[in-house]
Amino acid sequence: MPRPIKALIHTEALAHNLAQAMARVPDSRTWAVVKANAYGHGIERAFEGLRRADGFALLDLEEAQRLRALDWRGPILLLEGCFEPRDLELCSRLNLWHVVHANEQIDWLAAHKTQVPHRVFLKMNSGMNRLGFQEAALRSAWARLNALPQVDEISLMTHFSDADGTRGIAHQVAAFARATADLPGERSLANSAAVMRHAASAGIGADWVRAGIMLYGSAPDAPGGSIQSWGLKPTMTLRSRIIGTQQLQAGDTVGYGSTYTANGRMRIGIVACGYADGYPRHAPTGTPVLVNGVRCSLVGRVSMDMITVDLTNTPEAGFGSEVTLWGCDPGGSVLPIDEVATAAGTIGYELMCAMAPRVPVAVSVGG
Ligand SMILES: *Cc1c(COP(=O)(O)O)cnc(C)c1O
Numbered sequence: 001m002p003r004p005i006k007a008l009i010h011t012e013a014l015a016h017n018l019a020q021a022m023a024r025v026p027d028s029r030t031w032a033v034v035k036a037n038a039y040g041h042g043i044e045r046a047f048e049g050l051r052r053a054d055g056f057a058l059l060d061l062e063e064a065q066r067l068r069a070l071d072w073r074g075p076i077l078l079l080e081g082c083f084e085p086r087d088l089e090l091c092s093r094l095n096l097w098h099v100v101h102a103n104e105q106i107d108w109l110a111a112h113k114t115q116v117p118h119r120v121f122l123k124m125n126s127g128m129n130r131l132g133f134q135e136a137a138l139r140s141a142w143a144r145l146n147a148l149p150q151v152d153e154i155s156l157m158t159h160f161s162d163a164d165g166t167r168g169i170a171h172q173v174a175a176f177a178r179a180t181a182d183l184p185g186e187r188s189l190a191n192s193a194a195v196m197r198h199a200a201s202a203g204i205g206a207d208w209v210r211a212g213i214m215l216y217g218s219a220p221d222a223p224g225g226s227i228q229s230w231g232l233k234p235t236m237t238l239r240s241r242i243i244g245t246q247q248l249q250a251g252d253t254v255g256y257g258s259t260y261t262a263n264g265r266m267r268i269g270i271v272a273c274g275y276a277d278g279y280p281r282h283a284p285t286g287t288p289v290l291v292n293g294v295r296c297s298l299v300g301r302v303s304m305d306m307i308t309v310d311l312t313n314t315p316e317a318g319f320g321s322e323v324t325l326w327g328c329d330p331g332g333s334v335l336p337i338d339e340v341a342t343a344a345g346t347i348g349y350e351l352m353c354a355m356a357p358r359v360p361v362a363v364s365v366g367g
Contacts, residue, residue, distance in 0.1 A: 004241035004272050007361045008327065009041050013217060013233035014049025020231055021211040022052075024195050028205035029054035031077060031188070033212035034063065040352040041216060041236055043067060045363050049235070050215065055097075057210055061090050068094050077121060079210075080131065081105050088112040099123050099157065101131040106141060109150045117152035120145060121188065124179055126158040126172040135179040142183055155186040155207070163193035164220040173203060193220035196230055217327075218348030222338035234334060236352055237327025238279070238359070242269035242291070245311070245318055254300035254308050260285050267311045269296075271323045274305040278355040279325060280344035283307075287343035290324035291317045293331040326351070 022030050032053035033039075038046035043058075043066050050056070055075030056067055064076050081099040082088055085108040091098055092114045100106060101123040109118065122142055125132030133141045145151045158176045160169045169189075176189065187206035190198070192214035198204050217234040219225040227234065248254070248262040269291060275281040279302055287298040289307070294314040298307055311317050322330060326337040337348045344351075355361075 002360070004243070005277055005359055006239055007355060007359050008237040008239065008364045009045045009049075009361060010217075010233070010235050010237070010328070011049040011363060011365045013235045014041075014046055014215060015052065017215045017217060017232050017235065018050055018053060018211070021192070021195055021209070021214055024199045025190070025205035025209050028190075028207060028209050031055045031057040031075075031208055031210045032215055033057045033079070033191075033210050034067070035059045035079065035212070036353045037063065039212065039216045039349065040355045042361060044070065045361065046235075047072070048363070048365075054208070061087055061096075064094060064096050065090070081120075081123075082108060084108075085111065088114070088118075091118055092116055097121060099131075100141070100145065101125075101133065103141065106144050106148075109145070110148055112150050114150055117150055119153045119155070120151055121155045121157045122185075124156065124158045124176055126175040126179070128159050128161040128172070130159070132158065135175060138179050139183075153185065154183075155188065156180050156183060157188040157208075160189070160191060160194055163191055163198060169194055169198055169201065169204075173201065177203065191220075196225070197221060213349055216348075216352055217336070218338050218341075218352070219336075222336075222348065223342045226338065227336050228334075234327040234336060236337065236355070237364075238273070238277075238325040238355065239327070240271050240273040240323050240325065242309075242317065242319055242321045242323060243272045243306075244270040246270070246308075256301045256303060258300075260300035260308075267315070268299060269309045269311050269317060269321065269323070271307045271309055271325075272305065273307055273323070273325055274303045276304045276356055277359050278351065279307065280340070280346060280351060280354075282346070283340065283344040288335055288339055290329045290333055290335050292321050293324075293329040293333040295333075295335070 032050040035058040057077040059080045078098040097119040099121045123132035188208035190209040250264045252262045254260040281302045300308045341348045
């Protein structure tokens, strides 16, 4: 029998979360962001649930090829644009729209031989200070692109640093509006957190929103917000089983480094899941785990292949019992990935992207 760990990708939940995103910005078109192999879900596995999106946004040209191989004929946007001049050949061949955030990318376009002019998204740095042209340079970049026969439509975009936080987006929205006021073209500003928290702000939806994490059943504002409060469903379940139990007495310790000491008699379950499966090694004692659908707590250190769980809350659990590390229990209980991430001092994004290749993944078409 194979090791009992497995992951499930929930097609219906992906479709539900996408519909939630689209409903918040009914006048916009929605990019489903599928970078990082659909946030660890697998592009091919996530595609069916997300195919009602208006387009797909990603970074990797290889992932764009995989989308075209799925027969997706609609828009694909390369969020970081081209990395070297020959990437433009693939953009021409596969009809990929691409971000232009640096002068070098304009130089490459000017030298590119193509029959089909490209649709580009000119990126402004409105305060994030990662990719994009600052306000003073934006206009000349636009004029250069506009003069190129290789360029068809020019759209305008920017990215928020604090859509999920207290600083908010108003300063960046204002900078973007000021810099682009008299430039034509479609606009794209919002990520998931902006779609969720700032949908009412003027111009936020603009022409295109870029929804990522919310599609995958994680709240960008966790732990303040939660998928329950936003009406989102888990799209990835990580499940395994108890492969051993131990009866402990007061003073007994658990695992490497003996970081957990039993206060009294207690039973623990040994679960076939560890950091080599993508479970966060920094998850401390107290991190929630579902055993037979009942909330229990991790105790002791996470090992490569195993974790140890306090079974006090579910005395009938034992060898072979079903364990849900995050996502949906077969009985219908939910453990949002964000709760595990928060306990481990990280974010849902990192956990889903880090699910390890050794975990077998299946697609669950229903819930
Ligand atoms: C990843 C990414 C997004 C999506 O962000 P989420 O927080 O996952 O919604 C949007 N825009 C750009 C440019 C990105 O890189």
